[in-house]
Amino acid sequence: xxxxxxxxxxxELVSLTPQHWRTRLxxxxxxxxQRMTRTRRLVLDWITAAEAPFxxxxxxxxxxxxxxxxxxxxxxxxVEWLRRTGWIGxxxxxxxxxxxxxxxxxxxHHAVCTACGLTLVFGGCDLTxxxxxxxxxxxxxxxxxxxxxxxxxxxxxQT
Amino acid sequence: xxxxxxxxxxxELVSLTPQHWRTRLxxxxxxxxQRMTRTRRLVLDWITAAEAPFxxxxxxxxxxxxxxxxxxxxxxxxVEWLRRTGWIGxxxxxxxxxxxxxxxxxxxHHAVCTACGLTLVFGGCDLTxxxxxxxxxxxxxxxxxxxxxxxxxxxxxQT
DNA sequence: GTCGTATTGATACGGAGTATCATAAAGCGA
DNA sequence: TCGCTTTATGATACTCCGTATCAATACGAC
Ligand SMILES: [Zn+2]
Ligand SMILES: [Zn+2]
Ligand SMILES: [Zn+2]
Ligand SMILES: [Zn+2]
Numbered sequence: 331x332x333x334x335x336x337x338x339x340x341x342e343l344v345s346l347t348p349q350h351w352r353t354r355l356x357x358x359x360x361x362x363x364q365r366m367t368r369t370r371r372l373v374l375d376w377i378t379a380a381e382a383p384f385x386x387x388x389x390x391x392x393x394x395x396x397x398x399x400x401x402x403x404x405x406x407x408x409v410e411w412l413r414r415t416g417w418i419g420x421x422x423x424x425x426x427x428x429x430x431x432x433x434x435x436x437x438x439h440h441a442v443c444t445a446c447g448l449t450l451v452f453g454g455c456d457l458t459x460x461x462x463x464x465x466x467x468x469x470x471x472x473x474x475x476x477x478x479x480x481x482x483x484x485x486x487x488q489t
Numbered sequence: 490x491x492x493x494x495x496x497x498x499x500x501e502l503v504s505l506t507p508q509h510w511r512t513r514l515x516x517x518x519x520x521x522x523q524r525m526t527r528t529r530r531l532v533l534d535w536i537t538a539a540e541a542p543f544x545x546x547x548x549x550x551x552x553x554x555x556x557x558x559x560x561x562x563x564x565x566x567x568v569e570w571l572r573r574t575g576w577i578g579x580x581x582x583x584x585x586x587x588x589x590x591x592x593x594x595x596x597x598h599h600a601v602c603t604a605c606g607l608t609l610v611f612g613g614c615d616l617t618x619x620x621x622x623x624x625x626x627x628x629x630x631x632x633x634x635x636x637x638x639x640x641x642x643x644x645x646x647q648t
Numbered sequence: 649g650t651c652g653t654a655t656t657g658a659t660a661c662g663g664a665g666t667a668t669c670a671t672a673a674a675g676c677g678a
Numbered sequence: 679t680c681g682c683t684t685t686a687t688g689a690t691a692c693t694c695c696g697t698a699t700c701a702a703t704a705c706g707a708c
Contacts, residue, residue: 365654365705401657422635441629450627452620461611468609469643470600476581476637484628524674526686560688
């Protein structure tokens, strides 16, 4: 039996084996009456095997050509369900297309290397606290936020 | 002569009259060899008169129908130039289209009411400081970030 | 197996933004 | 004020990402 760092502490790096993610996910799918169809298995296999954040279009390209006929809408439906339920996190890239990363349901942020695309995932966040004071003073209640960090990873430091 | 709160302090609300923004912008356009064409004047008039953040498509709808023929690419070119040079800020809305707000060149964030669309603009930000420690420990240098806050404004507090 | 329901794939559509390129018009100096 | 050079524009068409529709299919509970 495996245990997980469930409520992550501030700044803690998320560490999660693909197999662990997959096991928990399939459990949840049963609990929520989600059928394990051929198509979903292929999508989940692909995502489980992914070594880095991926875009929906990458999935489409790979699965529609190699693994038999899987339609674009179905792939987007699967990805969107995983995102909505928190099993993958959506990563925003300003001008570019979204990418996704395996996660356990929860709250995370990403640090994306703009040179090589490497993405670090962080659990926990106290970011809203900083602005909260000013916002409260204006009667604004924060319910969510969007935060992505961009920079260079350890391997891409040379100017 | 008007003075501005140039380097904004943390959490300070940006206060800027449309006329002031316009004056400074036209100055900058001259300095940077940007021609003041009929089309740009119409676009700037529209943005100067805007009372809330706007989308590029709104501009297209308004200007192409009412003010004579202005092409969509031209509008997008103008908006993109203003964004690149910092005279407007791009506001991300997760799933939905971008909006833009008048700004002076600098660094800002937005708090968007998901009920009525009201957008507060904040100058200054210490948000990266919170995560920086962990990131530095991983050899990651932060060069930029994307942050939007979502919630309900003072007028939209009722359930 | 049978059956009801969830899911799929085909198709087509939509919004947002961009590439191209010949034409027009700013701005500047004569 | 008249060219002239350079920049900006508009028409057109296109790409990319994502979604609506809906008849046909396949889960999986029984
Ligand atoms: Zn890198
Ligand atoms: Zn957060
Ligand atoms: Zn509101
Ligand atoms: Zn910031």
